Amino acid sequence: MWVRIPCTSATRDKGTSTHQELSAKTLHPGTVLGDLTLLGRVRSGTKGCYNVRRRWRVRCTCGNILTIPQHYLVRNPHPRRNCGKCKATLKTKFRREYRIWTMMRRRCTNPTHVAYKYYGGRGIKVCDEWMSFESGFDEFIEHIGPAPSEDHSVDRIDVNGDYEPGNVKWATALEQAKNTRQYLRKHSKFKYPIGQPPEGTE
Numbered sequence: 673m674w675v676r677i678p679c680t681s682a683t684r685d686k687g688t689s690t691h692q693e694l695s696a697k698t699l700h701p702g703t704v705l706g707d708l709t710l711l712g713r714v715r716s717g718t719k720g721c722y723n724v725r726r727r728w729r730v731r732c733t734c735g736n737i738l739t740i741p742q743h744y745l746v747r748n749p750h751p752r753r754n755c756g757k758c759k760a761t762l763k764t765k766f767r768r769e770y771r772i773w774t775m776m777r778r779r780c781t782n783p784t785h786v787a788y789k790y791y792g793g794r795g796i797k798v799c800d801e802w803m804s805f806e807s808g809f810d811e812f813i814e815h816i817g818p819a820p821s822e823d824h825s826v827d828r829i830d831v832n833g834d835y836e837p838g839n840v841k842w843a844t845a846l847e848q849a850k851n852t853r854q855y856l857r858k859h860s861k862f863k864y865p866i867g868q869p870p871e872g873t874e
């Protein structure tokens with residue numbers, strides 16, 4: 673699985689920051705965690721456990737400055753590594769993938785879409801977490817990662833399965849054509865199948 677998109681090579685921690693290693697002793701102003709740079713400790717609150725009371729002023733590479741409890745920085749799994757408000761940039765950072773995500777949802781939900789009958793009309797769904805308009809794209813791109821090239825679009829590993837974690841990969845039109853129901857049924861020499869446009873088709 674591909675995670676932590678917004679990191680730059682300069683700020684990427686080398687995967688050595690575990691819950692055990694990250695503590696009040698190792699966190700100090702200037703510490704860089706993913707996209708976040710610690711600016712300084714904030715006066716502790718009085719409620720909650722140690723890691724919740726202890727809070728840090730942090731700056732994200734997007735420019736946002738915010739205060740977050742230390743707990744979010746050191747928890748394992750899923751430590752916070754960005755401000756959480758710059759996720760809209762994923763949409764602009766991965767424009768082509770965003771368009772592919774949009775088309776994937778349309779094929780499965782919009783009966784007027786030219787390819788609907790091969791997808792939504794056949795019961796193929798996009799899982800709930802990827803359907804969400806607010807967070808669906810972020811979840812999708814975190815799972816599948818960026819497309820390897822302009823020739824790749826999203827393919828399902830099981831052609832009768834849904835668009836969901838574990839059943840999607842990037843594939844070229846040729847690779848996708850070989851994975852169609854028609855091709856798999858006939859086991860014939862490769863020929864571009866009639867009746868099922870590649871998934872990149874709008």
Ligand SMILES: [Zn+2]
Nearest residue numbers: 732734755758
């Ligand atoms: Zn940010």
